[in-house]
Amino acid sequence: MEILANLWLGLETAMSLANLAYCLLGVFLGTAIGVLPGLGPVATIAMLLPATFGLPPVAALIMLAGIYYGAQYGGSTTAILVNLPGESSSVVTALDGYQMARQGHAGKALATAAIGSFIAGTLSTLLIAFFAPPLADVALTFGPAEYFSLMVLGLVASIVLAHGSLLHAVGMIVFGLLLGLVGTDVNSGTARYTFDLPELADGINFVVVAMGVFGIGEIVRNLEHEMTREVMIKRVTGLLPTREDFRRIIAPVLRGTALGSVLGILPGGGAMLASFSAYALEKKVSPNAANFGKGAIEGVAAPESANNAGAQTSFIPMLTLGIPSNPVMALMIGAMIIQGIQPGPAVMTEQPTLFWGLIVSMWIGNFFLLVLNLPLIGLWVRMILVPYHLLYPAILVFCAIGVFSLNNSTFDVHLMALFGLAGYVFAKLDCEPAPLMLGFILGPMMEEYLRRALLLSKGDPSVFVTRPISAVMLLLALAGLIAVLSPALRRKRDEAFTEDD
Amino acid sequence: MSVIRHPKDFWSGVMYLAFGLAAVWLARDYGMGSAGRMGPGYFPTVLGALLALIGLISAVRAFFGDGEGIGRFALGEVALVLGAVLLFGFLVRSAGLVVALPALVVIGAFASKRFRLAPSLLLAAGLTVFSVLVFVKGLGVPMPMLGTWFGG
Numbered sequence: 001m002e003i004l005a006n007l008w009l010g011l012e013t014a015m016s017l018a019n020l021a022y023c024l025l026g027v028f029l030g031t032a033i034g035v036l037p038g039l040g041p042v043a044t045i046a047m048l049l050p051a052t053f054g055l056p057p058v059a060a061l062i063m064l065a066g067i068y069y070g071a072q073y074g075g076s077t078t079a080i081l082v083n084l085p086g087e088s089s090s091v092v093t094a095l096d097g098y099q100m101a102r103q104g105h106a107g108k109a110l111a112t113a114a115i116g117s118f119i120a121g122t123l124s125t126l127l128i129a130f131f132a133p134p135l136a137d138v139a140l141t142f143g144p145a146e147y148f149s150l151m152v153l154g155l156v157a158s159i160v161l162a163h164g165s166l167l168h169a170v171g172m173i174v175f176g177l178l179l180g181l182v183g184t185d186v187n188s189g190t191a192r193y194t195f196d197l198p199e200l201a202d203g204i205n206f207v208v209v210a211m212g213v214f215g216i217g218e219i220v221r222n223l224e225h226e227m228t229r230e231v232m233i234k235r236v237t238g239l240l241p242t243r244e245d246f247r248r249i250i251a252p253v254l255r256g257t258a259l260g261s262v263l264g265i266l267p268g269g270g271a272m273l274a275s276f277s278a279y280a281l282e283k284k285v286s287p288n289a290a291n292f293g294k295g296a297i298e299g300v301a302a303p304e305s306a307n308n309a310g311a312q313t314s315f316i317p318m319l320t321l322g323i324p325s326n327p328v329m330a331l332m333i334g335a336m337i338i339q340g341i342q343p344g345p346a347v348m349t350e351q352p353t354l355f356w357g358l359i360v361s362m363w364i365g366n367f368f369l370l371v372l373n374l375p376l377i378g379l380w381v382r383m384i385l386v387p388y389h390l391l392y393p394a395i396l397v398f399c400a401i402g403v404f405s406l407n408n409s410t411f412d413v414h415l416m417a418l419f420g421l422a423g424y425v426f427a428k429l430d431c432e433p434a435p436l437m438l439g440f441i442l443g444p445m446m447e448e449y450l451r452r453a454l455l456l457s458k459g460d461p462s463v464f465v466t467r468p469i470s471a472v473m474l475l476l477a478l479a480g481l482i483a484v485l486s487p488a489l490r491r492k493r494d495e496a497f498t499e500d501d
Numbered sequence: 502m503s504v505i506r507h508p509k510d511f512w513s514g515v516m517y518l519a520f521g522l523a524a525v526w527l528a529r530d531y532g533m534g535s536a537g538r539m540g541p542g543y544f545p546t547v548l549g550a551l552l553a554l555i556g557l558i559s560a561v562r563a564f565f566g567d568g569e570g571i572g573r574f575a576l577g578e579v580a581l582v583l584g585a586v587l588l589f590g591f592l593v594r595s596a597g598l599v600v601a602l603p604a605l606v607v608i609g610a611f612a613s614k615r616f617r618l619a620p621s622l623l624l625a626a627g628l629t630v631f632s633v634l635v636f637v638k639g640l641g642v643p644m645p646m647l648g649t650w651f652g653g
Contacts, residue, residue: 050640050642051640054640054641165510167510167555167558167559167562168513168559170555171513171517171552171555171556171559174517174521174548174551174552174555175517175520175552177548178520178521178524178545178548178549178552181544181545181548185531185541187539187541188532188540188541190531190532190541190542192527192528192531192541192545193524193527193528193545216582216583216586219582220575220578220579220582220583220612223575223578223582223612223613224573224575224578226613226614226615387615388613389610389613389614389615389616390610390620390624392609392610392613393605393606393607393609393610393621393624393625393628394606394624394628396582396585396586396605396606396609397602397605397606397628397632399586400586400589400590400593400605401632401636401642401644404590404593404642404644405636405640405642405644408643408644410590410591410593410594411590413586413587413589413590413593414586414587414590416586417583417586417587417590420582420583420586421579421583424575424579425516428509428571428572428574429509429512429513429516429571430509430513431513446544447544450539450544451539451544454536454537454538454539455537455538455539457537458537459535459536459537459538460537461536
């Protein structure tokens with residue numbers, strides 16, 4: 001069994017004392033920052049990214065993955081305890097989780113979230129282990145035409161799955177693609193959109209954009225609606241769910257995991273769409289549907305499992321194709337490049353310890369989440385209680401130092417301020433920043449593959465439809481575009497996203 | 502009620518249009534090349550034109566469908582928070598961390614309605630000590646504690 005040998009290799013890597021420690025540290029830091037209201041996984045990872053620069057590649061990625069699911073779980077904790085979802089994927093958790101907390105079942109809600117996440121994490125880690133290698137094998141046969149078509153499909157999928165206005169989703173993607181082109185063109189050496197600034201010659205660093213839009217922009221937005229938070233719970237008791245609770249959550253957890261795993265692979269979907277759809281599905285099929293929104297334990301179990309499963313499986317396209325399906329994965333790709341690893345199908349064969357070590361560490365990280373978070377709940381509650389007017393100056397400090405330390409460049413700090421303004425303007429105009437980030441990362445890749453494909457075909461654009469895999473992907477993209485414009489699917493799509501009111 | 506019935510769509514349309522046209526205009530000298538050997542201007546020009554088109558649709562659409570208003574632009578908060586970050590950028594090398602960080606914290610904190618000087622100063626001191634210990638001493642980020650102004 002090759003898969004067992006691979007998992008064994010991964011286990012050896014992930015279980016080394018140093019990597020275990022980095023995994024634990026990542027999960028701990030991720031949760032600690034993720035529980036802070038207003039800080040989602042993207043901002044958390046961007047802020048902590050510089051801390052991993054000095055580590056060896058395997059340890060750095062293990063720690064970043066730990067930060068990711070730690071931040072995700074932290075966001076759910078905040079959603080349950082104070083009804084303030086730190087990021088969009090825990091919006092639906094807040095619906096029933098907060099009601100449970102108000103009824104004195106905060107402990108049970110938190111435990112449900114942790115157990116659901118752990119089960120989902122375990123199953124989806126196995127999925128990655130089984131499906132990543134064959135996918136990477138297929139990806140090795142891809143030429144530039146296939147990659148270009150795949151990215152088109154990815155962008156279309158992210159439009160279909162985007163939250164809110166379709167036109168704005170397209171607009172923000174194109175805007176992101178353009179921003180991604182800033183810098184020196186690799187083929188001709190022409191400086192594009194650099195305004196003769198040497199600092200822009202290498203392009204805009206992704207972390208600068210992420211911290212500006214998701215960190216600084218978010219702060220201004222929060223300050224605009226500054227208000228006191230009501231923290232119901234000073235002490236959380238009654239953590240362990242009963243046998244009856246277990247019986248009630250197991251089916252929602254499994255349904256959530258299945259749905260989340262599928263949606264996580266799709267570009268633009270990731271954890272957020274997974275949790276929204278899982279909640280909507282559960283509301284339809286659950287025998288307890290009448291109590292949804294009033295503190296139903298199923299309403300916590302399903303979206304929490306789904307968002308964790310989605311978070312895990314979104315690693316599949318990142319690890320096998322080198323293509324990010326959401327801004328978090330884009331940051332992971334950025335981290336790999338900083339570590340000198342070119343993401344893509346070759347990673348699995350060239351760096352098997354890194355690949356399998358990371359996968360096994362995901363499972364270990366989920367285990368840490370379970371055993372770490374419930375005993376430490378008192379600490380998380382205290383972190384949530386830090387008032388925002390004392391919290392956000394600290395976030396400013398970490399963003400500023402983090403961005404400065406990328407390249408020791410004050411220019412990057414100023415650019416971050418500019419993207420902070422952009423982030424605030426986007427929020428004011430209801431323009432979702434996530435598609436922008438996706439476009440930003442994919443822009444240079446798409447152009448490169450397009451040019452290479454057309455160079456190889458001597459300018460004949462039919463290459464995209466005569467190569468079968470490429471043709472299938474473009475057809476799927478076309479089908480997606482037609483579907484999203486059809487009134488029936490539009491209604492369904494609106495339905496899936498209206499759970500938050 | 503003005504003729505613009507959907508202000509958010511209108512202004513985001515204007516934003517796309519402006520950036521799209523600027524992208525096309527700036528790319529005019531980059532060289533289009535041919536489809537077989539694309540020049541550096543090809544992709545940006547196409548994308549810029551597309552963005553401008555999307556902007557136009559969004560802006561025109563704003564005259565026909567209703568939407569909520571944009572609301573107050575938090576000018577003071579924007580100016581203080583972004584100003585604090587900009588100032589940090591200017592000060593970090595010249596004055597060093599021990600000046601740049603407290604400036605960032607105190608000016609940034611002033612944007613809050615709950616700003617009080619004493620706690621902010623305390624917070625600034627705490628964060629500065631923490632950052633120096635963790636980032637400069639611990640992680641070895643090359644940031645001067647005292648900048649060139651102080652001969653650092």
